[in-house]
Amino acid sequence: MNYDEYIKEVERFSGDEVVARLRKYLSEWKKDDSDVIQLANSIERFFGNSWIGNEDTHNHLYGLWSKFEKEAIEGIGGMTMNERLHWFSLFEHYESLQSETAQKVIYAKLCANT
Incomplete structure (x- = not known):
């Protein structure tokens, strides 16, 4: 499940x-301008500090998030840029960028500038 697929699942609820x-x-x-590490921290805080009305919904969405985090965020260091763009659904956005500076922002967002 990539980032956009996760968002679609969240939309259902x-x-x-x-x-x-x-x-x-x-x-x-x-x-x-935040990167994937900041995203992970924010979402973990969100699930820890917010009360979703239905416990099954909470467990479902948090379970999917945990799986995504493990596969896409914890494993990001071993990924190519194309894999990162796929996992975070940023291919189209990246390809539409006109300047190298704008592309560097995406590199930083995906922790690919080291």
């Missing part, structure tokens, strides 16, 4: 106000 906030944060992350 966005009738819950807390889940709707999670969905909004996940969508906005792709446009902000």
Whole structure:
């Protein structure tokens, strides 16, 4: 499951106000300046400090997030740039960038600038 697929799964439960906030944060992350490590920390805090109305929904979404985090974030150091772009659903955005400076922002976001 890549990032956009996770967002789509979260959308299924966005009738819950807390889940709707999670969905909004996940969508906005792709446009902000924070990297994948900051994303992981924010989502972990979100699940730890927010109360999703239905425990099954919480467990489902957190379980999927944990799997994504393990595969995509904890394993990011061994990935190629193309793999990172795929996992975080940033291929189209990256390919549309016109400047090297803008591409470097995506490299930093995906922890690929070392």
